[in-house]
Amino acid sequence: MPTETKIGFIGAGQMAEALARGFINQNMVEAEHVFCTDPVEARKEVFRSFGTVPVDGNIAVAEAAEVIFIAVKPQYVPVVLREISPKLTEKHLIVSIAAGVTLAVLTEAAGPKAKIIRVMPNTPCLVGETAAAMCLGHGAGSADADLLQRLFESVGRIFRVDEKLLSAVTGLSGSGPAYIFLVIEALSDGGVRAGLPRDVAQALAAQTVLGSAKLVLETGKHPGALKDMVTSPAGTTIAGVHELEKAGIRAAFMNAVTAASARADELAE
Ligand SMILES: NC(=O)C1=CN([C@@H]2O[C@H](COP(=O)(O)OP(=O)(O)OC[C@H]3O[C@@H](n4cnc5c(N)ncnc54)[C@H](OP(=O)(O)O)[C@@H]3O)[C@@H](O)[C@H]2O)C=CC1
Ligand SMILES: O=C(O)[C@@H]1CCC=N1
Structure with a gap:
């Protein structure tokens, strides 16, 4: 059964598309419960073409979704999080997929309210065969881990690792x-x-x-x-x-x- 949780993507690039299409194809979430934003209009059109809801700006994603995938290039992640930080509440789960951006940096930029998890996925999630790893950060508990486990097991496999191993995961299965x-x-x-x-x-x-x-x-x-x-x-x-x-x-x-x-x-x- 699809989750009722609204899922957002800040950054609608290649990896965000693979995740969004993967979750929707596996019936984990309905397309109209998936929101995204991107400065490139053409990327929003791609997301619109498979039924998701493009919105204008990062704050609009934070207002529409509870689980927010941060899928911009690593150097933009802190800027994006600082921008949406005033809108974040205890209900929000921030899922950063950015290579190399640490939980400490994410927490500092997102502020104290939102829960934070790092995931390193790979593009085969599009066909239900991702190899991913995650580590829990600030505020994230077993219910959040379970939700991500369910989402990612629908599109492949996910392992829990210590944060210090996520760069190795990135070099092996991410790339x-x-x-x-x-x-x-x-x-x-x-x-x-x-x-x-x-x-x-x-x-x-x-x-x-x-x-x-x-x-x-x-x-x-x-x-x-x-x-x-x-x-x-x-x-x-x-x-x-x-x-x-x-x-x-x-x-x-x-x-x-x-x-x-x-x-x-x-x-x-
Ligand atoms: N590609 C992959 O296989 C994997 C990627 N990742 C991670 O995923 C993230 C995205 O990578 P990838 O999908 O390859 O990159 P892309 O360049 O395809 O996608 C990033 C998108 O985010 C947009 N963007 C930039 N700044 C903002 C902003 N402030 N707000 C909203 N959107 C913005 C970009 O627009 P613009 O082009 O104008 O900058 C671009 O469309 C990276 O952090 C990467 O480390 C992790 C695992 C695998
Ligand atoms: O090339 C990159 O930086 C991203 C992270 C892992 C796969 N693609």
Whole structure:
């Protein structure tokens, strides 16, 4: 059953759209109970096109909604919160999805009344497969955590973590879809290079990523053991794996997560 809680988005960009569409598609909230604002009129039109209610200005969102997602770029978050702070009451739950913006900064900017939670989602929430993490801040209690748990479990999975781990989450699963899209694009290119039509190559690449992820999650087996099941002695796979290892694929992915996490920490400063 959809929640009666009104949900607002300050910032109607890519991540806000993925969340709003995800919650609505999963029937967690009715579109007419979702409010948003954005300085870019075209973004409001996108939100209007799937039934949500664009309003004029950040304060209007605070007046219309109880759960307010702060979905602007990290550097604008304190400004937005200071602007809506006089309108915030004990009924408001502020959910910041901004990379790197700490609970301390959020609390200082929002003032003492509103409850605060940080979430780091990712864009696959649009198709019900997000990997998200959250940590509770000022005033937020188990009812607020339960509400977010319900919302995010409708669009994937959410983990509770200590705030100090949220930058690592950002570098891994927040940014991670982009890494995997590179992988899918590169695998498709490889398929095309080997003679496949583009559409078939892309579908095979994406389905291979999906199926492999499902095998990890559903068998609980170590990825190394699952890799060993594919690599026949002196076969094709080990020849491919050897090339990836020569190119430093593991270090490249580890470095990507480390660099993105470090960038989240920088945004916090
Ligand atoms: N994209 C992703 O996969 C993820 C993003 N995030 C976080 O989500 C937040 C938004 O990122 P993303 O969706 O990618 O960014 P976008 O640039 O797509 O969206 C941000 C939107 O907020 C608007 N905006 C700027 N200032 C204000 C303001 N004062 N009031 C209302 N709206 C404003 C922007 O307008 P304008 O363009 O004019 O500035 C823009 O349309 C970031 O903090 C990011 O860290 C978290 C997890 C994943
Ligand atoms: O690139 C970014 O900064 C945001 C945060 C995580 C994903 N996108």
